[in-house]
Structure formats: structure tokens, C-alpha cells
Amino acid sequence: MIRFLSPWWLLLVLPVLATAGAYVWTQLRGKVAGVRFSNVDLLTRLVPKTPGWRRHLTATRVFLLVLLAMATGMAKPSVDVKVPLERATIMLAIDVSLSMKATDVTPNRIVAAQQAAKLFVKELPANYNLGLVAFAKTAEVKVSPGKDRGVVLAAIDALQLQESTAIGEAIFTCLDAIASVPADGASGAPPARIVLMSDGYTTYGRPNAQAAAAAKKARVPVSTIAFGTLDGTVELSGQQVSVPVDRDALQKVATQTDGRYYEAASSDALKSAYADLGSSVGYHTPNPRKSPSGTQVWLCCVDSRPPR
Incomplete structure (x- = not known):
């Protein structure tokens, strides 16, 4: 099970999602405006085909992934390990x-x-x-x-x-x-x-x-x-x-x-x-917290007694 030691940093994901949404909305709005005020037949003859929104896809994807990685990293994800x-x-x-x-x-x-x-x-x-x-x-x-x-x-x-x-x-x-x-x-x-x-x-x-x-x-x-x-x-x-x-x-x-x-x-x-x-033999299935020294303290275990 994955848990986050500082889950409030996940709030940074919201601006990332907002940026992605604004970008998609801007691209769609520009396309609609172009169709409303242009002669489509004339444009297809005079303007060569371009990649359109695809030209932004790679850069945008990398940018959003970097922001998501930063937000997730600041939230300090951890995985329970049975010890x-x-x-x-x-x-x-x-x-x-x-x-x-x-x-x-x-x-x-x-x-x-x-x-x-x-x-x-x-x-x-x-x-x-x-x-x-x-x-x-x-x-x-x-x-x-x-x-x-x-x-x-x-x-x-x-x-x-x-x-x-x-x-x-x-x-x-x-x-x-x-x-x-x-x-x-x-x-x-x-x-x-x-x-x-x-x-x-x-x-x-x-x-x-x-x-x-x-x-x-x-x-x-x-x-x-x-x-x-x-x-x-x-x-x-x-x-x-x-x-x-x-x-x-x-x-x-x-x-x-x-x-x-x-x-x-x-x-x-x-x-x-x-x-x-x-x-x-028990196993740590911890709920981590921070000790005063800043080190992680893993709490609790589950007991299982092997047969003799």
C-alpha cells in the first residue's frame, strides 16, 4: 500500500491539472474561431497541412509530467514493507x-x-x-x-x-x-x-x-x-x-x-x-511518523505464531 508522508503537497497537482485544462480549452477555442471566420475550401488550397495541436503535444506532456513528478515527490510517497x-x-x-x-x-x-x-x-x-x-x-x-x-x-x-x-x-x-x-x-x-x-x-x-x-x-x-x-x-x-x-x-x-x-x-x-x-513473528505494517530527530518511526505489527 502506498501512502504519503506529506500529503498536502499533492495540492500542487491542482494547478497542473488547471494548466492542462486551460491549454486544451485554448486550442479548441482557437480551432472553432478559425472555422467560424475562414473560408475552409480556400484555406485548404492555400495553406499546407500543419501538425496543429500535435506540435505542442510532446513539450506539453513533458512539462506536465515534470510538474506531477515534483508534486508527488514533495508529498513523500512511501510503501509499507513487512519487517x-x-x-x-x-x-x-x-x-x-x-x-x-x-x-x-x-x-x-x-x-x-x-x-x-x-x-x-x-x-x-x-x-x-x-x-x-x-x-x-x-x-x-x-x-x-x-x-x-x-x-x-x-x-x-x-x-x-x-x-x-x-x-x-x-x-x-x-x-x-x-x-x-x-x-x-x-x-x-x-x-x-x-x-x-x-x-x-x-x-x-x-x-x-x-x-x-x-x-x-x-x-x-x-x-x-x-x-x-x-x-x-x-x-x-x-x-x-x-x-x-x-x-x-x-x-x-x-x-x-x-x-x-x-x-x-x-x-x-x-x-x-x-x-x-x-x-x-510479527510484521511491520507501519503508519510512519516523524520523530523529533527527523527520522522515520515505523509503528505496529501483526502477530503470527508458527506451529511447533
Whole structure:
């Protein structure tokens, strides 16, 4: 579809049409006058045939075409071009509770989780949206869903441990972040997955089952990765406290949401967490406007989700 960014310039077409009309009217009026006051038989004998109006045709046509081209060019015609837009979104949720400093995973749980998370970020397809949530007693969006991997990597490195664990709150926070992804004219929410890294024990906030039910309703699978062993301990207030990994809780969250459960934070496990993620490819069918800098801004898209 052709549209014009400055359609008011098309008003210049009116003088062009008026000029063409005046020229045709003048030619016809002169011909009629000649017939009215001349002896046609005498003229045909004395005056050789001439091209008449045809002698002006080429020059007039070129002149009018130039004027039309100028008017059309000033109106800035543009054609809508369909540009693929990827809306698939992954939220990475990392447990930063104090139990994550246990050393039963080398060098400890939190460092192993950070290393695995950064590997995940680097190997994730560049056209996926990626966001980061850190959770302990509460859950916080560290990076909203987007395609800037550098911001996510920096946020992972800056994670700090805190008290308590709220897996349910982490899932709810991820769902809110996914819902914030712009629709851009698409129908429905983007296909999404939550990848949750934790040692499993919820000690604060809404229960896991409630959060899993919300994720199931939103059709957002939660894949869980368990960090730690049954023998993990941490030093708290000068005492060694047992912090065994709660594999059952993490596995249940994954099962209830149609996600996947992993016990090892290996490269292959992380790849599997997003390998089956569907994509939502939209297409720009834009209504262009001018940004303050003068560049064109193309808005909106249409969503189409390919079958898995």
C-alpha cells in the first residue's frame, strides 16, 4: 500500500491539472474561431497541412509530467514493507538467598548459577527478548525484557545475596514482566518461558502452587534448574546450617507449568531450556511518523505464531 508522508503537497497537482485544462480549452477555442471566420475550401488550397495541436503535444506532456513528478515527490510517497519482528520472551529468575552461598557446588551455588546464567545469555538467539529477575525475600526485575544482552550480563555479575527465598513471588514478577512486552498490534501475549535457577526452598511470599497455577493459566512454562545437593551447608551467625536442595519443589513447579526440570547446570541443560521455545513473528505494517530527530518511526505489527 502506498501512502504519503506529506500529503498536502499533492495540492500542487491542482494547478497542473488547471494548466492542462486551460491549454486544451485554448486550442479548441482557437480551432472553432478559425472555422467560424475562414473560408475552409480556400484555406485548404492555400495553406499546407500543419501538425496543429500535435506540435505542442510532446513539450506539453513533458512539462506536465515534470510538474506531477515534483508534486508527488514533495508529498513523500512511501510503501509499507513487512519487517519480521520477534516477540518470543524468556525471563531468567535467579535465587539470591543466603543459602546460595553453600559450597556443595563448586565454587559455590551462586557463582555456579551466575556462570550458567551468563552462558545461557550468550547462547540464547539474539532475536529473543530476555529479562532478568533476582529473588530472595522479594523479587525484583533487574532487567526488563529486551534484546540488549550486555545489560543482562552486567546485572548478573552485580547480584547480591539476601535473606529468605520467595520462588512464588519470582514467578509472579516474571509474569508481570512478560505482560509488559509491547503488543505492537499483535494479538495475544508473546510466547514466553521462565527459566528459574534456585536451590528450592520457599520461605516467604505466595506459595509455589499459586504461582505455578498463574503461570499455567498464562501459558508460560517454568523450567527449573536445581543448584546444590542434599549435603549443602552455610554459616549463619557463626553456626553451620544445613541447606539441602529442594528438588521435589522445583520439579513440581516445572511439571505443573509444562516446563522442564534440570538437576545439573550444564551447557546442554541450559540449551534445552530454550530449544523448544516457540516464536511469534510479527510484521511491520507501519503508519510512519516523524520523530523529533527527523527520522522515520515505523509503528505496529501483526502477530503470527508458527506451529511447533
